[in-house]
Amino acid sequence: MKIEALPSPNFNDRKHPIDMLVLHYTGMETGQAALDRMRDAEAGVSAHYMLWEDGRVVQLVGEDKRAWHAGVSRWQGDEDLNSRSIGIEIVNGGHDWPLAGNVLPPYPDAQIDALIELCAGILERWHIPGSRIVGHSDIAPMRKQDPGEHFPWDRLAGAGIGLWPHSDTAVTANRTENARLEKELDLIGRGLSRGDTGQSVGRMQAMLADIGYDLPQSxxxxxxxxxxxxxxxxxxxxxxVSGEADLATLQRISIVEDLYRRALDEA
Ligand SMILES: [Zn+2]
Structure with missing residues (x-):
């Protein structure tokens, strides 16, 4: 694939081997604004790659160097994720630049096709487990929402990038999981929400932490x-997307935890 080199001064040396991939949206009004910012030494931010809406790819930092995209973040117990990851900024206005009617700007097919090709190349060059292909929101949930609920994680997983439960597994699991979870978590059919306390909350926190989220079992x-x-x-x-754990969300957490646990066992 054709990659345009537009170097950024914002990088330094890695302190860890590469074993993560972090996906972002730019969250700015235009791709050009994001690109200019990532090449501005004053701004102190960067990524290895930026992907335009039409699928053109820009490389700002060499993969062997530490780009500055993740900020304070954690995943599966690790910190300094800039030292461990390759970061890709996907041009999309996101939550700060919605379309009319407060609709999130869609990711064009050409952009996602190029992203898949770029990621496939990265996964050939480096050993990055599926459970360590993440969004910025996964590793900094208190601060970040990108790449957003409009990002097609399922399409990426279909191309071998990241983990996704097979739909038949999910459907089968839904029937049995519902009963099992309600019993296990003593949910009495209502899910969990802000302000709740007790073992059910602790169990949910443990499942999220098993996946990789930075969350103590309080x-x-x-x-x-x-x-x-x-x-x-x-x-x-x-x-x-609400931050409230209704039953469907709890089921999904359980299914994804199972998927990640099996992937981690195999690794
Ligand atoms: Zn980001």
Missing amino acids: EKYDEQTAACVQAFQLRWAQDR
């Missing part, structure tokens, strides 16, 4: 818990 449904639930929904339950 047994309190506090703001950090709500942020992690919302980050989970942005990716895995995109039709119900």
Whole structure:
């Protein structure tokens, strides 16, 4: 694939081997504004790649160098994710630049096709487990919402990029999972929400932490818990982004935890 080199001064040396991929949206009015910012030494931010809406790819930082895109973030117990990851900024206005009617600007097919090709190349060059291909919101849930609930994680997973439960697994699991979860979590058919306390909340927190979210088992449904639930929904339950763990969200958390646990066991 053709990649245009437009170097950024904003990078330094890695302190860890590469084993993560972090996807972002630019969240600015235009791609040009994002590109200019990432090449401005004063701004102190960058990414390895930026992807235009029409699928053109720009490389700002060499893959062997540490780009500055993740900020304060954690995943599966790791910190300094800039040192561990390759970061891709996908041009999209996101939540700050919605279309008329407060609709999130869609990711064009040409852009996603190019993203898949770019990611496939990265996965050939580096050993990056599926469970470590994440969105910025996954690793900084209190601060970030990108790449957003309009990002097609399922399409990427269909192309071998990241983990996604097979729909037949999800449907089968839904029937049995519902009963099992209600029993296990003592949910009495209502799910969990902000302000709840107790073992059910602790169990949900443990499942989210098993996937990789930075969440202590406080047994309190506090703001950090709500942020992690919302980050989970942005990716895995995109039709119900609220930070509230209704039964459908809890089922989904359980299914994804199972998927990640099996992937981690195999690794
Ligand atoms: Zn981001």
